Amino acid sequence: xxxxxxxxxxxxxxxxxxxxxxxxxxxxxxxxxxxxxxxxxxxxxxxxxxxxxxxxxxxxxxxxxxxxxxxxxxxxxxxxxxxxxxxxxxxxxxxxxxxxxxxxxxxxxxxxxxxxxxxxxxxxxxxxxxxxxxxxxxxxxxxxxxxxxxxxxxxxxxxxxxxxxxxxxxxxxxxxxxxxxxxxxxxxxxxxxxxxxxxxxxxxxxxxxxxxxxxxxxxxxxxxxxxxxxxxxxxxxxxxxxxxxxxxxxxxxxxxxxxxxxxxxxxxxxxxxxxxxxxxxxxxxxxxxxxxxxxxxxxxxxxxxxxxxxxxxxxxxxxxxxxxxxxxxxxxxxxxxxxxxxxxxxxxxxxxxxxxxxxxxxxxxxxxxxxxxxxxxxxxxxxxxxxxxxxxxxxxxxxxxxxxxxxxxxxxxxxxxxxxxxxxxxxxxxxxxxxxxxxxxxxxxxxxxxxxxxxxxxxxxxxxxxxxxxxxxxxxxxxxxxxxxxxxxxxxxxxxxxxxxxxxxxxxxxxxxxxxxxxxxxxxxxx
Numbered sequence: 047x048x049x050x051x052x053x054x055x056x057x058x059x060x061x062x063x064x065x066x067x068x069x070x071x072x073x074x075x076x077x078x079x080x081x082x083x084x085x086x087x088x089x090x091x092x093x094x095x096x097x098x099x100x101x102x103x104x105x106x107x108x109x110x111x112x113x114x115x116x117x118x119x120x121x122x123x124x125x126x127x128x129x130x131x132x133x134x135x136x137x138x139x140x141x142x143x144x145x146x147x148x149x150x151x152x153x154x155x156x157x158x159x160x161x162x163x164x165x166x167x168x169x170x171x172x173x174x175x176x177x178x179x180x181x182x183x184x185x186x187x188x189x190x191x192x193x194x195x196x197x198x199x200x201x202x203x204x205x206x207x208x209x210x211x212x213x214x215x216x217x218x219x220x221x222x223x224x225x226x227x228x229x230x231x232x233x234x235x236x237x238x239x240x241x242x243x244x245x246x247x248x249x250x251x252x253x254x255x256x257x258x259x260x261x262x263x264x265x266x267x268x269x270x271x272x273x274x275x276x277x278x279x280x281x282x283x284x285x286x287x288x289x290x291x292x293x294x295x296x297x298x299x300x301x302x303x304x305x306x307x308x309x310x311x312x313x314x315x316x317x318x319x320x321x322x323x324x325x326x327x328x329x330x331x332x333x334x335x336x337x338x339x340x341x342x343x344x345x346x347x348x349x350x351x352x353x354x355x356x357x358x359x360x361x362x363x364x365x366x367x368x369x370x371x372x373x374x375x376x377x378x379x380x381x382x383x384x385x386x387x388x389x390x391x392x393x394x395x396x397x398x399x400x401x402x403x404x405x406x407x408x409x410x411x412x413x414x415x416x417x418x419x420x421x422x423x424x425x426x427x428x429x430x431x432x433x434x435x436x437x438x439x440x441x442x443x444x445x446x447x448x449x450x451x452x453x454x455x456x457x458x459x460x461x462x463x464x465x466x467x468x469x470x471x472x473x474x475x476x477x478x479x480x481x482x483x484x485x486x487x488x489x490x491x492x493x494x495x496x497x498x499x500x501x502x503x504x505x506x507x508x509x510x511x512x513x514x515x516x517x518x519x520x521x522x523x524x525x526x527x528x529x530x531x532x533x534x535x536x537x538x539x540x541x542x543x544x545x546x547x548x549x550x551x552x553x554x555x556x557x558x559x560x561x562x563x564x565x566x567x568x569x570x571x572x573x
Contacts, residue, residue: 142154142157144203144217144218146196146199146200146203146218147199147200147202147203147218148203149203149206149207149216149217149218149224150215150216150217150218151217151218151219152217152218152219152220154217155217155219155225155227158215158217158227159175159227159274159277159278160274162215162227162229163267163273163274163277165229166229166267166268167267167268171229171230172230172231172232172235172266172267172268172269173227173228173229173230173231173266173267173277174226174227174228174231174232174233174235174236174239174264174265174266174267175225175226175227175228175236175264175265175266175267175277175278175280175281176225176226176228176236176239176240176243176262176263176264176281177223177224177225177262177263177264177281177282177284177285178202178206178223178224178225178226178243178260178261178262178285179222179223179224179260179261179262179285179289180198180199180202180222180223180258180259180260181258181259181260181261181289181293181294182259183195183198183199183221183222184442184443184444185444186198186258188445198258199218199222201247201258202224202247202258202260203216203218203224205243205246205247206224206226206243208246209239209242209243209246210226210228210239211228213228213229213230214226214227214228214229214231215227225281226239231266232266232269233264233265233266233269233270233298233299236264236266237264237296237298240262240264240296241296243260243262244259244260244262244294244295244296247259247260248294259293259294260294261285261288261289261293261294261295261296261297262285262288262295262296262297263281263282263283263284263285263286263287263288263297263299264281264284264296264297264298264299265277265280265281265284265298265299270299270301275311275312275313278313279313279316279370280299281299282369282370283299283366283369283370284297284298284299284300285297286366286369313370313371316367316370316371317371317373319357319358319367320364320367320368320371320373320376320377321373321376322356322357323352323356323357323358323364323377324376324377324380326353327352327353327355327356328350328351328352328353328356328380328381328384329350329351329353329384329388329550330348330349330350330351330384330385330387330388330389330550331348331349331350331351331548331549331550332346332347332348332349332385332389332398332548332549332550332551332552332553333346333347333349333541333546333547333548333549334346334541334545334546334553334554334557335347335399335519335539335540335541336539336540336541336545336546336556336557336559337538337539338520338532338533338536338537338538338539338540338559339538340556341556341557341558341559342556343396343546343553343554343555343556343557344395344396344397344539345396345397345398345399345432345539346389346392346396346397346398346399346552347399347401347434347541348385348386348388348389348398348399348400348401349361349385349401349548350381350384350385351548352364364377365377374403374405374406375403375405375406375409375411375412378401378402378403378406379406379412379416379420381400381401382400382402382417382420383420385398385400386398386400386420386421386423386424386426387424388550389424389426389552390551390552391552392426392430392552393554396430396552396554397430397431397432397460398426398430398431398432399432399433399434399462400417400431400432400433400434401434401436401464402417402433402434402435402436403435403436404435404436404441404442404447405442407433407435407446407447407450407451408441408442408443408446408447408450409446410446413453414450414451414453414454415453415457417431417433417454417459418431418454418457418459421459427458428457428458428459429458429459429460431459431460432459432460432461432462432482432483433454433459433460433461433462434462434463434464434483434485435461435462435463435464435475436464436465441475444478447479448478448479451479460482460483461479461480461481461482461483462481462482462483462484462485462519463475463476463479463481463483463484463485464485465485465487465521466484466485466486466487466507476510480514480516481514481516482516482517483516483517483518483519484507484510484511484516484517484518484519485518485519485520485521485541486504486507486518486519486520486521486537487521487522501531501535504535505535508535508536508537511538517538517539518537518538518539519537519538519539519540519541520532520535520537520539520540520541520542521540521541521542522541522542523540523541523542523543523544523545524542524543524544525544526544526562526563528542528544529544529545529559529562529563530563533559533563544562545557545562
């Protein structure tokens with residue numbers, strides 16, 4: 047840097063002195079500025095460091111705060127997840143319980159059945175299945191309201207719980223239907239438990255207003271069934287058989303009597319098989335009903351027979367499958383159409399009888415007028431049509447059945463009751479519905495020919511028919527002894543192989559009754 051010596055000032059002019067002074071000031075100013083710049087740089091560095099420290103402290107605090115909040119959120123989420131799991135478990139449990147009885151519901155039954163069958167198969171142990179139906183629950187509701195019906199259902203639930211072992215599982219699978227799974231239990235053991243349940247229900251305890259009755263059907267794996275589907279079908283078939291033949295009973299599955307219940311096809315496959323039969327695999331045959339006074343044919347019962355490739359061994363098996371798959375109505379209509387379409391020339395005096403399940407007449411999906419329309423379509427006057435109520439299924443809604451019967455009567459259709467004497471169900475209907483024709487079950491006819499008590503029942507039924515103005519028909523007349531017995535009882539008409547076999551066409555030829563008693567064989571004798 048250039049310095050200004052004192053000696054230079056003395057030798058200089060005033061102008062020079064001013065110039066030199068100005069240059070010195072500028073230099074000093076620049077030096078000051080440079081110093082200030084260094085200080086500013088240092089200050090900026092210090093401020094930046096302070097700022098970074100502050101940011102670090104702030105970030106640390108924020109991370110701590112965020113960590114705390116995240117921890118709290120995680121804990122809340124875990125608590126919420128636990129609550130959700132509890133709610134889910136509670137909802138699933140509720141979805142598997144029947145709210146009225148506290149037993150498992152239909153969904154729970156399906157799941158448990160899979161589990162128990164698999165466990166029984168793996169362990170090589172038996173498994174019994176009981177199907178239970180409350181008898182006449184609708185009548186209980188009609189008399190005392192749904193409160194009375196609910197009391198019966200709750201009472202049955204308590205009876206079931208108090209009579210089962212710890213390993214047994216119970217379910218309410220429908221309005222008045224219950225199911226029980228009994229591990230390590232065969233048919234005999236299941237029947238014993240069923241007997242206890244029936245006795246307890248008839249005892250009138252457990253909170254019901256009065257005693258009530260139940261019908262129980264049972265089967266067992268592997269004695270009768272090879273798997274879950276067969277268990278359901280077999281137990282249902284046994285239950286329906288018990289209801290048809292009097293109710294208030296325990297019915298074991300019997301492959302000889304319960305037909306398709308031994309079928310290994312699934313319910314879906316059975317439903318398809320029933321539908322397939324409805325399309326051209328049925329043919330009609332007609333068995334004559336003969337006056338036991340004149341030998342003249344007074345009517346025909348239209349029956350159906352199956353084609354060889356129908357997939358069912360006989361009509362009984364077909365109708366059991368229809369019941370199991372809820373296709374009874376469709377099958378009844380198809381059978382009625384088949385019979386009426388093939389009847390041909392009926393004449394003016396004879397009638398044609400078709401079999402219809404009470405369940406069909408009760409159903410909201412069916413109108414009794416459909417039968418009237420079918421008869422007219424095939425040239426049959428409604429007055430020549432007889433609707434026979436079968437006992438394939440029990441009556442569930444008596445008021446609807448009575449309404450359907452009244453509708454048919456208004457159109458001159460006559461009503462018959464089939465298989466009277468086969469069980470209490472037929473006798474019960476006699477007290478509730480007025481029938482134009484009473485058909486006596488062949489087993490009672492056979493017994494009456496040889497046993498005094500059965501004969502007394504037959505005489506009483508004949509008296510009831512006469513009091514009501516009904517005609518009485520004896521079914522199953524196959525021998526001369528049976529024919530002689532019903533002639534002595536003065537029945538109005540008879541039906542059976544001795545009087546006429548079912549044939550594809552109507553045969554109006556009269557029958558020589560006294561000749562048949564002499565010959566004693568099951569052939570048609572023409573007068």
